[in-house]
Amino acid sequence: MTTSSLELASLLCSRLCHDMLSPVGALTNGLELLADEKDPVMRQRCFELLEQSARISADKLKFFRLAFGAAGGFGELVPVNEARVLVDALVANNARIAVTWTLPSDALPKPAVKTLLNFALIGIDALPRGGTLELAAELRQGTSEIVVRASGTRIAFDGDIGRALDGSLPESELSSRTAPAAMLAQLAASLGGELQYALGEGALVLGAVLPGA
Template identity: 30%
Template structure:
């Protein structure tokens, strides 16, 4: 791409089944299982709240308060779906439906600032879906003022009039070296960097992550 800068990383190292050293599961694998457990346990109560709101709407039509609750529940359910893909456990041989990933990525659009377009077809490896979700979260961090994002099977890209790019976070992706003390708000950069090689390409109006 003319006028663009590119950083390439080393070889792809996708974590597969739990890494047991001396009979113990590694910390990253345990963290992924915790993520899966939290998201799994939150799905049912959020669904129950959503059903309750639907019943209340039948009794109180046109309620602004119920509309706000409904929007909040929908946003929470969408985030849980996305976080389950991004932070949950993923093993070789597992598959994810393209439509499930596309639906989960719509969580990024609910604030009205970011528009996400998905060009995904057919099932894809669960590990690949996890990395795409992490890459999409990285782009969301770079676009606090909004923009447009596109997701395909191997690439996540975004364009915006204004971006916020933390050099340390994007350098971590470029070198494949997770930050030593990542913040909770940007842990997706550390997880994507730990997973293996990506290529980050920038120009004046956009940024892309190729897996």
């Protein structure tokens, strides 16, 4: 593993830990409240909060395991419904975001699924006030085509994420926020593929063409 790969892996771990801190912290707080609470109604409420936090934690871990890690190995076809379940679970507790899917293919290669999941993550982050997340992916003649569109009243998109996607962000400027985009750029380059993004008024569009994936 090169120094660059080590740095990228470290930043991805930092991103994962950052996103897991809130639900895991809620579990700790819930247990502390439960230890001191005597009222049956309030104890039941604590149990409900603990169950919710545990579910959110599990959903995020499953998402990141495939989005950042090597779940299931490499070079395999992954059912597209698996990606759909992971994304839907990630936004299940955010009623402000509506998700729509267009998935003509039953399965996609692992690099394409990783790209789809990370595009979804970028799209979710771009909708702090809610909106619509549209995801489409298809495998045609050995090439995966992926499009994710995030639209809403306010789009929050860090320009450094765009630079990481097109490979123009210097390694010295990488952060845990831009690491997923940098990973996608390396993945696309290794396949001879292409990533694109377009930011307009009220919408962010992310696209990928991945030969052999």
